[in-house]
Amino acid sequence: MSEQSIAGAGRAMTAEGDRSARARFVIALLCLALALSVFLSLTSGASDASAVRVIRDSVTGAIPADAALAARDQLIVYDIRMPRALLGVLIGAALAICGAVMQGLFRNPLADPGLIGVSAGSSLGAVAIIVLGTTWLAPVTLAFGTLALPLAAFFGGLAVTLLLYAIATRQGRTSVATMLLAGIAISALAMALTGVLIFMADDRQLRDLTFWQLGSLAGATWPKIGTVGPVIILAQAAMPFLSRGLNALALGEATAGHLGIPVQRLKYAAIVGVSAAVGASVAVSGGIGFVGIVVPHVLRLAIGPDNRYLLPASALLGASLLLLADSVARTIVAPAELPIGIVTAIAGAPFFLWILLRKRGIVDL
């Protein structure tokens, strides 16, 4: 969709410089796109199972001719594709919203949980549980059970975000150059510590790790969604309440405060929310990159930087794009599948470079 066509849709009916009508129009389109993506995700796959027929049969109670085949198709649709589509929606939305919130918080379009090390911190937490869960960290796994991994991922991400914020912020001003460089350094440190853990890992743990580090939605099961879904949903539900504050923050922390925004509380809420959502996402699907940076950027071009619209639109577009990427991952080498992190990186990295080139001279590093 070109910017002009959207502009035309919005500009005719409202005052100059007001992009809210256009934003609402785009959000309506994105709802449609998400519905289509979910449909595509449910209907595509390595097998020829027809989601439409399975769901219709379940609803009407029709007795299929081939019972064995019907049972297989039911399993494929209800236990493989559905949890996977739902997980894709949750994680795509979480990653995109977290990207938009981080960018608003750091006042920079390049901030991204993956880029500045939040994901690396989450990974470190998760890997620690995988590798040390039966030895040094046994009390943690005993106490929290299946929640230990998402919790560790959450605290890993939180620690990195807080550290980064403390390092990059001096007298209320967040230095972008310091933030990016510190993010790279902290990422490297987290990855090095992860490396130490991998070194200590045995074969079985290594297998879990490699599968998980590449980033994939393949582990989607209903119990898993039951564990991390609420965390992601809660964190996401809190985000839109930040939108007003994040808008004010675009004018600087001091001005946001003068406008009546409790800036410190806003920052803490954003950091905790992002860490929770990223931590939970990383815990189930590993590191899936570039969604958080590409999605909000595209949307700012289309509807402007107003977070009241940007955050919900990011959630919708992030979910749609991740479902599409996953559909590609599931079908391109069928019956095998690619890790989705590879698909998003291949599509996202060149796009990210394009942003940098386009912005050269405008982005103040």
Add this chain to the structure above:
Amino acid sequence: MRFALNFRAALAPMLGVLLAVATQTAKAGEGTVVFSDSSRIASIGGSITEIVYALGEEGRLVARDSTSTYPEAAAKLPDVGYMRALSPEGVLSVNPTGILALQGSGPKEAVDVLKKSSVPFIEVPDHFNHKGILEKIRIVGKALGVEAKAERLAAETDAKLTSAEKQTASIKDRKRVLFVLSTQGGKILAAGSDTAADGIIKLAGAVNAIEGFSGYKGMTDEAIVSAKPDVILTMKGGGPPISEEELFANPAVASTPAGTNRKMIGMWGGYLLGFGPRTAEAIHDLAVSLYGNQVTD
């Protein structure tokens, strides 16, 4: 598609590590040991596929995993991906009537979903010794309903293995062998106990130079020196081969007896570590490489 191949190539170095998994528990599936309909079988694990071919039952195969590269004809079957990174829908998409999977197939979530499906799933245990191979053959044969054939293949394999083991029985001076999985980043990843490499080294009448840890671990220089290997064993076919120059350029490796005599053996990964019908030949080949004409026929 080209990208997909590259990706597999990138995974290959890890493949070796993952091929050889310590086995604690042996269980042939849960409940199912015989497929009620064995007309369409998905075979996961290189040695399983080899056994199916050795039984002459390859007509039943409808899919294989990416570690099933022998015999060459198997490569023509649809590939459901690496055995540790299966996609449940991918496996089900070939409409199998049964799934034969080597122990260690994963990820756990995928296997759980497959077990939930109406398609019978038989997990074949993987032990890195003489008995383990025969057990695999019998389990596969039973699953396919060709127990008599499997018994014949097992007896034949048993005889071959016994004779291969005997070839080195009279050798007094046992060689110390260090299996090096990879040298990535200058770090030497070697095989400890409970690995396929450890199993084949023992069967070939040699001694694993590593003691004290199980699985594959990175080695410090000092540990390499004190392991005193006479021979370095490596595998081919799992990513870029380990170069002799690079390996012996490592001062720790160079200072060992293997380094002084520049003694390195490279064998095909699936052949060396597969623990299937060809293992007797692999034992023989390795023994000949180690002991030359000391091997008695």
Add this chain to the structure above:
Amino acid sequence: MIEARDISVAIAGKRIVSHVDFAARPGEVSAIVGPNGSGKTTLLKALTGELAYTGTVTLNGRDLASMKPVEAATLRAVLPQATALSFPFTVREIVRLGLIGGRSGVLPGEDTRLPERALARVDLDGFAGRFYQELSGGEQQRVQLARVLCQVWAPVLEGRPRYLFLDEPVSSLDVKHQLIIMNIARDFARRGGGVVAILHDLNLTAMYADRIFVLSRGQLAAAGAPVDVLNDELIEKVFDCRLKVGALPEGSMPFVLPQSAA
């Protein structure tokens, strides 16, 4: 009434403002003047609660330190010296941010038209659809002023006077727009609000200020009406520069003519 007693501010261990008393009354334009580095902006930031200070600041009799951001935002708006923007907002979107607190003081429903009215007041009619980052420095400053005006559109809300804090509001403006902006400030005061402005142009200060606070090296050098404060001796001492202060007509509004550096 804004009242500050014994205000001291230290930044990174260095004392920038020491023991300043300050009072700005509703109905008046209070100007803070002084040479570069005399602590004007630091004092203003203490008065708006942006910087930590010792001493007390009260807004309409209430202690600033105990006020929530939203309560303070209802009573006063602040125009900073410069505002760097991180994302491509349109002019209207920026001005509308002034309405975030929802206490402009206009009738419900009228606030949607407020951005246009505020832009018209700062002589930026027709700029609503432009991108902020594409404007000149002077235009950006006026956009920010329009935003600040939206926040406290009514100078008196529920019987309580409200305040404008302006840090060099005219520093990058041409002479016409300097007068437009200073007229807005004076009008705000005439209608019952209070204005505190940091100014550099002593003549403009003399024309518009009801009260002048002169800062020198972080301390208050003088305070009072322009006629009382602007004299040769003080100006020369504080600004370290020979200036001739005259008055037009005689004994009335003073003007300052630079002679030469001391």
